Amino acid sequence: MAITKLSGSSLTNINKYDSFLAGNAAYDPGAYYLIERVTVGSGGSSTITFNSIASTYKHLQVRYVSRNTTALDSFLIRFNSDTGSTYARHKLSGDGATASAGATTATTYMASADYPTGTSTFGAGVIDVLDYANTNKYKTMRVLAGYDANGSGLIDFRSNLWQSTSAVTRIDITSNSNSFAQYSSFALYGIKGA
Amino acid sequence: MADTPTKVPLATTTLGSSVASYTFSSIPSTYTDLILVAWIAPTLGTGTSIMAVKLNSDTTNYSGTGLLGTGTAVQSSRYTGLSGLPIAGYNNGSGTGNINIICHFQNYSNTTTYKTMIARADNASFQTEASVGLWRKTPEAINSIQIYNYGGVNLTAGSTFTLYGIL
Numbered sequence A: 001m002a003i004t005k006l007s008g009s010s011l012t013n014i015n016k017y018d019s020f021l022a023g024n025a026a027y028d029p030g031a032y033y034l035i036e037r038v039t040v041g042s043g044g045s046s047t048i049t050f051n052s053i054a055s056t057y058k059h060l061q062v063r064y065v066s067r068n069t070t071a072l073d074s075f076l077i078r079f080n081s082d083t084g085s086t087y088a089r090h091k092l093s094g095d096g097a098t099a100s101a102g103a104t105t106a107t108t109y110m111a112s113a114d115y116p117t118g119t120s121t122f123g124a125g126v127i128d129v130l131d132y133a134n135t136n137k138y139k140t141m142r143v144l145a146g147y148d149a150n151g152s153g154l155i156d157f158r159s160n161l162w163q164s165t166s167a168v169t170r171i172d173i174t175s176n177s178n179s180f181a182q183y184s185s186f187a188l189y190g191i192k193g194a
Numbered sequence B: 001m002a003d004t005p006t007k008v009p010l011a012t013t014t015l016g017s018s019v020a021s022y023t024f025s026s027i028p029s030t031y032t033d034l035i036l037v038a039w040i041a042p043t044l045g046t047g048t049s050i051m052a053v054k055l056n057s058d059t060t061n062y063s064g065t066g067l068l069g070t071g072t073a074v075q076s077s078r079y080t081g082l083s084g085l086p087i088a089g090y091n092n093g094s095g096t097g098n099i100n101i102i103c104h105f106q107n108y109s110n111t112t113t114y115k116t117m118i119a120r121a122d123n124a125s126f127q128t129e130a131s132v133g134l135w136r137k138t139p140e141a142i143n144s145i146q147i148y149n150y151g152g153v154n155l156t157a158g159s160t161f162t163l164y165g166i167l
Helices: none
Strands: A034-039 A049-050 A057-065 A075-079 A087-094 A101-109 A123-130 A140-149 A153-163 A172-175 A185-191 B005-013 B021-024 B033-040 B050-056 B062-069 B074-082 B086-091 B097-105 B117-123 B125-134 B147-148 B160-166
Touching: A034 A049, A057 A172, A087 B062, A087 B074, A101 B074, A123 B117, A140 B062, A140 B117, A153 B062, A153 B097, A153 B125, A172 B125, B005 B021, B021 B160, B033 B050, B033 B147, B050 B097, B050 B117, B062 B086, B074 B086, B086 B097, B086 B117, B086 B125
Parallel strands: none
Antiparallel strands: A034 A185, A049 A172, A057 A123, A057 A185, A075 A172, A087 A101, A087 A153, A123 A140, A140 A153, B005 B160, B021 B147, B033 B097, B033 B160, B050 B086, B050 B147, B062 B074, B062 B125, B097 B117, B117 B125
């Protein structure tokens, strides 16, 4: 390759930028953000709380694994510390033998699938809270959750309703009896809209 | 609270030809959950109409509970003693209807607990369903996921599989 002299006078029409990203496609970090994760320690925990949730996302998602310290148990889920009869629930469940459906209205909490006890067996779930920051509509929660314990189990579809137009800023997930056992883990994600 | 982008596509493939199974291997342990998204083209074979996943090539230690609706009936089933985790049923040999599947492998990389998977599967010409599965092998991180037909029918060309990691 021939070597030629490069002089300042040969460089013309040069654009100068302060950022190395200039001229490149915009950096897109994706639409899915971890807001907070809570993992239960050896002492157990009766309630998991996500507080001061910003309204900057379109939807929320809670992903969890859970085990009870003592027995098969259920969840109580509430928004914004509201303990009034402002909630409603529907579910479609399968226990390995029978499919069933149920509904509860004017109730004081929302729910996910029951979760097990046992040394190494955990329930799992994905909870979506849609349009959680919209102040013009009630809030709907969608749940896919269950557990299997090699001979027993449960799989649930659920929908939960909070009859409030307030933005969701706090989520409390409480074990109905006893506590969430060690290694139970709950993670809150924010999903951005267009 | 932190604000960290967390959903990462790890690998994706569209089958160029019919194969017995497809495997995501060498899955890193750096995420919290895995999400498998599958679009499976209709098969032309016959046999057991169950799609399943096998973890770390293990052929035992699986059980599951399922719930499905066919349009005229709803039912729940239990699986024990299988060589994989069932994730979807479908109509082998019909040549119509594809299956859309989403599987969540929660806390997949921990070495302390059994692994629980929850899945949703839809085949508009056959059934819609959900399932939960348990892998009871002595706890180890999931480092490979094999998707296959429990009855040995090949996966059809054009089927698409994508694996995401969730931090």
